[in-house]
Amino acid sequence: xxxxxxxxxxxxxxxxxxxxxxxxxxxxxxxxxxxxxxxxxxxxxxxxxxxxxxxxxxxxxxxxxxxxxxxxxxxxxxxxxxxxxxxxxxxxxxxxxxxxxxxxxxxxxxxxxxxxxxxxxxxxxxxxxxxxxxxxxxxxxxxxxxxxxxxxxxxxxxxxxxxxxxxxxxxxxxxxxxxxxxxxxxxxxxxxxxxxxxxxxxxxxxxxxxxxxxxxxxxxxxxxxxxxxxxxxxxxxxxxxxxxxxxxxxxxxxxxxxxxxxxxxxxxxxxxxxxxxxxxxxxxxxxxxxxxxxxxxxxxxxxxxxxxxxxxxxxxxxxxxxxxxxxxxxxxxxxxxxxxxxxxxxxxxxxxxxxxxxxxxxxxxxxxxxxxxxxxxxxxxxxxxxxxxxxxxxxxxxxxxxxxxxxxxxxxxxxxxxxxxxxxxxxxxxxxxxxxxxxxxxxxxxxxxxxxxxxxxxxxxxxxxxxxxxxxxxxxxxxxxxxxxxxxxxxxxxxxxxxxxxxxxxxxxxxxxxxxxxxxxxxxxxxxxxxxxxxxxxxxxxxxxxxxxxxxxxxxxxxxxxxxxxxxxxxxxxxxxxxxxxxxxxxxxxxxxxxxxxxxxxxxxxxxxxxxxxxxxxxxxxxxxxxxxxxxxxxxxxxxxxxxxxxxxxxxxxxxxxxxxxxxxxxxxxxxxxxxxxxxxxxxxxxxxxxxxxxxxxxxxxxxxxxxxxxxxxxxxxxxxxxxxxxxxxxxxxxxxxxxxxxxxxxxxxxxxxxxxxxxx
Numbered sequence: 001x002x003x004x005x006x007x008x009x010x011x012x013x014x015x016x017x018x019x020x021x022x023x024x025x026x027x028x029x030x031x032x033x034x035x036x037x038x039x040x041x042x043x044x045x046x047x048x049x050x051x052x053x054x055x056x057x058x059x060x061x062x063x064x065x066x067x068x069x070x071x072x073x074x075x076x077x078x079x080x081x082x083x084x085x086x087x088x089x090x091x092x093x094x095x096x097x098x099x100x101x102x103x104x105x106x107x108x109x110x111x112x113x114x115x116x117x118x119x120x121x122x123x124x125x126x127x128x129x130x131x132x133x134x135x136x137x138x139x140x141x142x143x144x145x146x147x148x149x150x151x152x153x154x155x156x157x158x159x160x161x162x163x164x165x166x167x168x169x170x171x172x173x174x175x176x177x178x179x180x181x182x183x184x185x186x187x188x189x190x191x192x193x194x195x196x197x198x199x200x201x202x203x204x205x206x207x208x209x210x211x212x213x214x215x216x217x218x219x220x221x222x223x224x225x226x227x228x229x230x231x232x233x234x235x236x237x238x239x240x241x242x243x244x245x246x247x248x249x250x251x252x253x254x255x256x257x258x259x260x261x262x263x264x265x266x267x268x269x270x271x272x273x274x275x276x277x278x279x280x281x282x283x284x285x286x287x288x289x290x291x292x293x294x295x296x297x298x299x300x301x302x303x304x305x306x307x308x309x310x311x312x313x314x315x316x317x318x319x320x321x322x323x324x325x326x327x328x329x330x331x332x333x334x335x336x337x338x339x340x341x342x343x344x345x346x347x348x349x350x351x352x353x354x355x356x357x358x359x360x361x362x363x364x365x366x367x368x369x370x371x372x373x374x375x376x377x378x379x380x381x382x383x384x385x386x387x388x389x390x391x392x393x394x395x396x397x398x399x400x401x402x403x404x405x406x407x408x409x410x411x412x413x414x415x416x417x418x419x420x421x422x423x424x425x426x427x428x429x430x431x432x433x434x435x436x437x438x439x440x441x442x443x444x445x446x447x448x449x450x451x452x453x454x455x456x457x458x459x460x461x462x463x464x465x466x467x468x469x470x471x472x473x474x475x476x477x478x479x480x481x482x483x484x485x486x487x488x489x490x491x492x493x494x495x496x497x498x499x500x501x502x503x504x505x506x507x508x509x510x511x512x513x514x515x516x517x518x519x520x521x522x523x524x525x526x527x528x529x530x531x532x533x534x535x536x537x538x539x540x541x542x543x544x545x546x547x548x549x550x551x552x553x554x555x556x557x558x559x560x561x562x563x564x565x566x567x568x569x570x571x572x573x574x575x576x577x578x579x580x581x582x583x584x585x586x587x588x589x590x591x592x593x594x595x596x597x598x599x600x601x602x603x604x605x606x607x608x609x610x611x612x613x614x615x616x617x618x619x620x621x622x623x624x625x626x627x628x629x630x631x632x633x634x635x636x637x638x639x640x641x642x643x644x645x646x647x648x649x650x651x652x653x654x655x656x657x658x659x660x661x662x663x664x665x666x667x668x669x670x671x672x673x674x675x676x677x678x679x680x681x682x683x684x685x686x687x688x689x690x691x692x693x694x695x696x697x698x699x700x701x702x703x704x705x706x707x708x709x710x711x712x713x714x715x716x717x718x719x720x721x722x723x724x725x726x727x728x729x730x731x732x733x734x735x736x737x738x739x740x741x742x743x744x745x746x747x748x749x750x751x752x753x754x755x756x757x758x759x760x761x
C-alpha cells in the first residue's frame with residue numbers, strides 16, 4: 001500500500017483493522033522520519049579574502065539540516081573535485097594555478113538530499129609584475145636635472161601598486177611612489193653616465209625584478225668658439241665668418257649656430273645652424289649701410305650652449321651720395337677772400353673724405369685749389385686767398401674706403417672786399433647850433449651800392465634812402481652833444497662807416513671871449529660872470545637848458561632817496577649845461593671842450609620860479625652832476641640866494657651840468673642837535689639808521705657805553721649838517737641793546753652836544 005504525508009518530519013502511521021462484522025482491532029502503528037528538504041543556510045568563505053598570494057588557501061563552511069543532519073560536502077574549483085565529511089571549522093584547499101578562482105560547495109544530508117551549490121571567489125596571485133624604465137624619453141644625453149622617467153609595468157592578477165626608484169642598484173637610497181607612467185627624478189650630482197633603477201610591486205606584494213636605464217648627464221656648456229676679427233667695413237654683400245673650434249669633455253660637440261643682431265645689445269636671431277662641427281659660414285642676406293653684430297653659438301650633444309663675444313662689420317656696397325652744397329650760396333657775392341665752404345652728406349657707408357675743387361672755369365681746368373678733408377667744411381687759409389672781382393666755381397665730391405661718388409653741381413661766387421666810402425658833408429663836424437633841426441647830407445662811393453643806408457644818432461639807428469650815391473635827410477638833435485654817423489653795406493655785405501660827426505645843440509652861444517676882457521653871458525634864466533683872464537685862450541661859452549640823458553635820469557632817481565635833498569616839481573626845469581670851447585684859428589668846434597680848471601672862478605646864477613615857500617627858498621642850492629658816480633652833489637663854498645630876483649649864485653672853477661635842489665643846511669653851532677628816533681630800534685627805523693640833525697658842516701660824533709667805553713667814532717664832513725649811524729661798532733658788529741651816551745664836537749670849539757640814547761634790538 002502507499003501513503004502520502006503532507007510534510008516531512010518524524011511521522012507515525014497508525015492502522016486499525018475492522019472485520020466483516022465491524023469489529024475493530026486495537027491500533028497498531030509504525031514510525032518513520034520523512035526527510036525531503038536539502039540542507040539550508042549554506043555558505044563558504046575564503047579566509048584570505050579577495051586576493052591571496054598563495055595556491056593554498058583557508059576556508060570555512062556552514063550548513064544546517066532540519067531532519068537527518070548535514071553529512072558531507074562536495075568541493076570543486078572547476079579543476080579539482082573533492083568530497084569531504086561535513087565538519088564545522090577551518091578547512092584548506094590548494095589551487096593548481098593562480099588567477100581568479102572560485103571554490104564551490106554542495107552539502108548532502110544524511111538521507112542524501114543535496115543543497116544548491118554555494119561558492120567563494122578570490123584572486124590567487126603568485127606572479128611578480130614586470131615592466132620597463134626609460135630616462136628622458138630615451139635620449140642619450142640630458143642637460144637638465146631633475147629629469148623625466150617614463151615607466152611601464154604590468155601585473156596579470158592584482159595590478160601594479162607601487163614602484164621604488166633609486167640611483168643605486170642596492171636601493172640604499174630610494175623613494176617609493178604610487179605607480180605612474182611618468183615621474184620626475186633627480187639624478188646624482190656631477191656630469192657623467194647615470195643609471196636609474198626601479199622595482200615594481202603589485203597590489204598583493206609581489207615584487208618585480210630590477211629594471212634600469214642609463215643616460216649621460218651633461219650640465220656643463222661647451223667652450224665657446226670665438227669669431228675671427230672682422231673688418232669694420234665690408235665692401236661686398238657677403239660677410240665671411242670663421243671661428244675657433246670649441247670643445248666639450250662630457251657629451252662632445254654637436255653643432256654651431258650663427259647669431260645676428262643690428263645693435264650690440266639688440267635681440268640676436270639664429271640665422272644659420274650647422275649639421276656638423278663646421279667652423280665657417282658666409283652670410284649673404286645683408287643690406288647696404290647696415291651694421292651687423294655676430295655671435296657663434298656652440299651646442300654640445302646634451303644641447304648645452306655657449307655664446308662667443310660679439311664681432312661686427314658694416315656693409316658698404318655703394319659709392320657715397322652726392323654732397324649737398326651749403327655755403328657759399330650759388331652766385332654768392334662775398335666780402336671775404338678766404339671764405340668758408342661747407343656742405344652736407346647723407347650716407348650710411350664707410351668713412352668719407354671730401355675733395356673740394358675751386359676753379360676760375362666752369363670746366364674746372366685748370367684748378368685754382370684742390371684739397372681733401374674729413375670734415376664737411378673748410379675755410380681757406382691766408383695763403384690760399386682768392387682774387388677780388390673774379391668769378392670762381394666750386395664743387396665737392398665724396399670718397400669712402402672703397403669708392404668715389406659723383407661731384408655736386410658746381411656753384412659760382414664773386415669776391416669784393418672794398419668797403420663803401422661814406423662822407424657826411426653837412427652838418428660839419430664840431431658844429432655848435434641853436435637849431436634843433438638839421439639837414440644831413442653826404443655821399444657814398446661804391447661800385448656795387450645799395451639804395452639804403454643806416455643813420456645812427458646818439459646810438460639810435462634809422463634807415464635812410466640813398467639815390468645816385470647821395471643822401472639828404474632831415475634830422476632832429478638832442479639838447480647837448482650829438483653823435484652822428486652813417487653806415488652802409490654794399491651788395492657784398494662790406495660795411496662802410498663815415499666818421500662820427502659831433503654837433504652841439506644849445507640854447508645860447510656867446511661870441512668869442514678873448515682872455516683880456518671881463519664879460520657876462522646871459523640866457524633865459526641863466527647868467528655867467530666871467531672875469532678877465534679866466535681862460536688861457538679865446539673861448540666860446542654855450543648854455544643848454546634842460547638837457548636829458550641816462551646819466552641825468554639816474555642822478556635824479558638817486559636824488560629821490562637822498563634825505564638831504566628837498567625836491568620840488570617847480571625845480572625840475574632848472575637843469576643847465578654850461579660848456580667852454582676853444583677857438584682855434586678863428587674857428588670854434590664842439591669837440592674842443594675846455595676841461596681844465598679855470599684860472600679864476602666863474603660865478604654862475606640860475607633862476608627859480610615864483611611861488612616857493614620862503615623857508616624853502618632859503619634852502620635852495622646849486623648842485624653839479626658827478627657823472628662818474630651818477631649823482632647830484634652840492635657845489636662847495638658859499639652860495640647866495642637872492643629872493644628878490646629868485647636866483648641862486650655859486651662860484652665854480654669848471655663847467656658841468658647844474659640844477660637846483662632844496663638842501664638841508666648845516667647849523668652854525670651845536671646848540672640844536674637833534675637825535676632820533678630815541679629809543680632806536682634798528683629794524684623799525686627808516687633806512688634802519690639813527691639820525692643826527694642840525695650838525696655843523698664839520699662835526700665828530702662819539703658813542704660810549706654807560707661805563708664810558710668808546711664804541712665808535714663818526715665823522716660828518718660833507719657839509720649837509722646830518723649823519724646817519726647804522727648801530728654798529730668800529731669792527732662793523734651790531735652793538736647790543738642798552739643805554740649809550742653820544743658826544744658831538746666840532747673844530748669851532750663850540751659847546752659839545754651830549755645826550756643819552758636807548759638801543760633796543
